[in-house]
Structure formats: C-alpha cells, structure tokens
Amino acid sequence: MVRQCASAKLHSDARATWRHAEFVSRAAVEADMPQFDPHRGAAPDPSTSPASPASERYGDAPRRRPLFAGVFGRLVGPAVAAAILWAAWPWLQPKLERAIYAARLAARPAPTALPVPVQGVAARALRDTWHGARSGGRKHEGIDVFAPRGRPVLSATEGIVSRVGTNSLGGKVVWVMGPGRQMHYYAHLDGYAAIRAGDIVAPGTVLGYVGTTGNARGTPPHLHYGIYAAGGAINPYPLLKLPPTAGAQRR
Numbered sequence: 001m002v003r004q005c006a007s008a009k010l011h012s013d014a015r016a017t018w019r020h021a022e023f024v025s026r027a028a029v030e031a032d033m034p035q036f037d038p039h040r041g042a043a044p045d046p047s048t049s050p051a052s053p054a055s056e057r058y059g060d061a062p063r064r065r066p067l068f069a070g071v072f073g074r075l076v077g078p079a080v081a082a083a084i085l086w087a088a089w090p091w092l093q094p095k096l097e098r099a100i101y102a103a104r105l106a107a108r109p110a111p112t113a114l115p116v117p118v119q120g121v122a123a124r125a126l127r128d129t130w131h132g133a134r135s136g137g138r139k140h141e142g143i144d145v146f147a148p149r150g151r152p153v154l155s156a157t158e159g160i161v162s163r164v165g166t167n168s169l170g171g172k173v174v175w176v177m178g179p180g181r182q183m184h185y186y187a188h189l190d191g192y193a194a195i196r197a198g199d200i201v202a203p204g205t206v207l208g209y210v211g212t213t214g215n216a217r218g219t220p221p222h223l224h225y226g227i228y229a230a231g232g233a234i235n236p237y238p239l240l241k242l243p244p245t246a247g248a249q250r251r
C-alpha cells in the first residue's frame, strides 16, 4: 500500500516535470531561444560551438600534424625548460640559497650570549648605557663600544646583511638580520668592509671600522651597537659576555 502510494507520487511528479519541460520548450520557441529538449538537455549554443568541418566529423581528410611530433616533440618542452634553468642558474642559485638560509635563520632561537662586536675589546671593558638620556628626549637604545678609530667592527652573529648605508644619527651604518628574526645595527662606522646587502656573514665577519660618523661627530670613536627584536630594541649589554670572535683579521 505504501509502495503503491510512493509509486503513484513518482508518476505524478514525472508528469509534472514533463508538462513543465513542454512549457519551457514552447516558451523558448516563442522567445527565439535555443530549444530545450527534455531528453537531451539544452541545445548547443551556436555562438560558442561553431559547426565542425566535414573533415573532422568524418575523419576522411589528412589531419594537420603538430609542429613537433612524437618523441622529439615530447623532448622539446623539457629541453627548453632545462636550457632556461641552466642559463639563469648563476643568477638564481644565490637567491635560492639566501631564501633557504633566511628561513633557517628566522627559525633559529635568538642568541643568549654574543661576542663583543669590536676587535680587541673585552666584555669587562663595556659599560651599560642602555636608556641613557640622549638629545631630543631620546633614550639610548644600544651600547657604545669605545675603541680606536679604524678598529674592525665584527658581526656579533651569523646572518644576512640587509643594509649598508647612511642615516643622520648613525652616520655610516650596517644592518644584519640575525637568528630569531633579530636585527643587528652597527653605527658611526668610519667606513665599510667589502660587504653588500644580501651577503651572508658569520660571527666575526668584518662589517666596517670604528669611527665617529652621524651624531657621534666630535665624540671619542665608538661603535653604537643595537639589537632590535619583534617588540623593539633590547639591551645588548647583558648578552655581550663572549670575547670578540677570533679569526676576523681583515683590512
């Protein structure tokens, strides 16, 4: 009984669908639209599917051959790609290496101890001047490492040189991106070592030389060293516990 009812409903639904299809079909003719055939779905739109030529329909005419056919054709694409890669490799390789190194560097923990970044200066000779008053209401956001003019300034960390340039306060400066996304700032340099932005440096790589550029003019030569973490500047003094990295004699 229940089955019969369900079956009757099915028939009634089918009839309704058919009546609807007929109505749509008539409406389509009246509106000069592609006809709807309830057995086949919508008629093809002549504007998007032009009639295929007889040769394609019946396959009785010779087919046009592609320019590179067969095994040769299958080799051309990869060969061209390989040639482009080979030609671009000298340009691409350092960029790839740097990107991989930068990702690894960022994932490393920030250092908990660093060498003094000026050759020949012992950690015990340093003075903590963090947040000391400076001109214009500024606070000192780093440490000043006093040393004779021209003394090599050494990278405290490994990293990637991100900038070699100048600014009004720092004078000649070098920025190095170190482990744990920290930025290391070396300022008042007398001059730069043979480094460029993008160079990968090791702890102890010479970045430049102690000087008095920027707002250090007229003061005893010193390196201003700053460390910037995600939340802003941090005090380098408690970190500078290690002697300057040896093996960085370069000038």
Ligand SMILES: [Zn+2]
Pocket (backbone or CB within 6 Å): 140, 142, 143, 144, 223, 224, 225
């Ligand atoms: Zn300073």
